[in-house]
Amino acid sequence: MLPFNYEGFATKDTFFGRKEELIDINTFAQKSNNLLIYSLRRFGKSSMIKEQIERDTDTQYIYFDIFDITSENDFARLFLKAIAKAQKGGISTIMSKLPKLFSRVSFDVVFDSTTGKTKLSPTLNNISFEDAIEDAFNALFLMSEKQKLVVAIDEFQQVSLIENVKIDALLRKYMQENKKISYFFLGSKRHMLTDLFRYKAPLYEMATHYELQGIKLDDYIEYIQKYLKISDAFIVHIIDVAKNETKLIVHICSILYDRHAKKNITEKIINEIIKEIVMSKHSSYSMLFDSFSLGKKKAFKILCNHKDLYKKEVLDEYSISKQSLLSSLNALFKDEIIDKDKNWFIPDRTLELWGKSK
Ligand SMILES: Nc1ncnc2c1ncn2[C@@H]1O[C@H](COP(=O)(O)OP(=O)(O)OP(=O)(O)O)[C@@H](O)[C@H]1O
Ligand SMILES: [Mg+2]
Numbered sequence: 256m257l258p259f260n261y262e263g264f265a266t267k268d269t270f271f272g273r274k275e276e277l278i279d280i281n282t283f284a285q286k287s288n289n290l291l292i293y294s295l296r297r298f299g300k301s302s303m304i305k306e307q308i309e310r311d312t313d314t315q316y317i318y319f320d321i322f323d324i325t326s327e328n329d330f331a332r333l334f335l336k337a338i339a340k341a342q343k344g345g346i347s348t349i350m351s352k353l354p355k356l357f358s359r360v361s362f363d364v365v366f367d368s369t370t371g372k373t374k375l376s377p378t379l380n381n382i383s384f385e386d387a388i389e390d391a392f393n394a395l396f397l398m399s400e401k402q403k404l405v406v407a408i409d410e411f412q413q414v415s416l417i418e419n420v421k422i423d424a425l426l427r428k429y430m431q432e433n434k435k436i437s438y439f440f441l442g443s444k445r446h447m448l449t450d451l452f453r454y455k456a457p458l459y460e461m462a463t464h465y466e467l468q469g470i471k472l473d474d475y476i477e478y479i480q481k482y483l484k485i486s487d488a489f490i491v492h493i494i495d496v497a498k499n500e501t502k503l504i505v506h507i508c509s510i511l512y513d514r515h516a517k518k519n520i521t522e523k524i525i526n527e528i529i530k531e532i533v534m535s536k537h538s539s540y541s542m543l544f545d546s547f548s549l550g551k552k553k554a555f556k557i558l559c560n561h562k563d564l565y566k567k568e569v570l571d572e573y574s575i576s577k578q579s580l581l582s583s584l585n586a587l588f589k590d591e592i593i594d595k596d597k598n599w600f601i602p603d604r605t606l607e608l609w610g611k612s613k
Pocket of ligand 2: 300301302409
């Protein structure tokens with residue numbers, strides 16, 4: 256098993272760090288409290304929740320990721336599938352249990368040609384969205400009589416894109432009904448997420464906010480030095496260049512391990528690998544950049560290369576007015592290329608490094 260895995264989620268063998276964070280979220284699960292887990296992209300939210308699911312075998316986790324939903328029925332389908340998947344036993348045992356849990360929704364067994372496995376798929380014909388959700392929660396309430404439950408919804412901010420129904424308001428109604436279930440909401444788009452939990456919004460005060468930072472330096476050092484001959488200072492250098500983005504750090508380590516597992520790692524080796532990772536994305540980033548208007552191109556370059564965006568010298572260098580820079584930044588924000596906290600930033604560190612190298 257390779258120690259560094261930067262695609263998909265960290266697995267039992269590749270997961271490291273997050274000791275305190277796992278204690279924190281476990282406490283919430285045990286007390287049936289709700290959590291809103293936020294972090295920047297690729298910092299390790301999903302890996303952490305998956306690790307918690309592995310470890311906390313006394314609790315039944317209903318995990319689903321709604322990144323791809325385009326309608327309320329997609330949400331209902333993923334929710335129902337996750338509940339069905341959480342049932343124990345073989346497919347025929349599960350099929351016999353489901354009618355006891357669901358009064359309206361029925362399930363079909365379908366063959367998934369990509370995985371070669373059978374899956375359960377809910378049939379939602381002739382059932383309204385509200386009825387499907389009611390069925391889902393009734394099933395959860397029945398299950399929670401026997402076991403503690405955690406419902407974990409990944410990329411939760413996507414519910415705000417569904418305009419036909421207010422999924423958040425509907426969830427609130429059921430979340431208030433039963434106290435033996437925790438709800439974990441995970442996501443990475445801060446403005447969209449916090450909007451769902453803002454004052455007077457249906458989910459206001461329905462979950463404790465928990466911001467996931469990068470993995471701790473000591474944990475990086477302990478894990479990475481098990482596999483690589485690398486000094487503490489160079490590990491700090493990798494973390495700095497990656498701006499703490501877990502995926503990029505693990506990616507760099509994975510290449511170091513492939514090629515230099517037994518050698519002393521130098522700064523030169525590290526910098527060459529970073530350059531290589533950035534260049535491997537060159538064609539897709541170029542295509543993206545070429546699709547920008549002139550104003551957006553300038554705004555993107557300024558953001559990659561300058562801290563003080565509105566300084567006169569910067570604006571002069573790029574021949575752009577403060578006003579049009581601001582409107583181009585807003586346009587990039589709408590396109591989800593850049594994000595905004597206290598300041599504007601590029602959430603994809605590799606893209607930012609590419610922009611710097613242009
Ligand atoms: N604790 C960890 N130990 C080892 N690798 C990790 C850890 N956390 C994250 N990673 C690695 O970093 C990458 C990104 O992690 P993950 O997908 O869990 O982050 P995320 O915050 O859910 O990202 P996204 O915002 O894209 O949903 C994964 O490939 C994973 O292998
Ligand atoms: Mg994720």
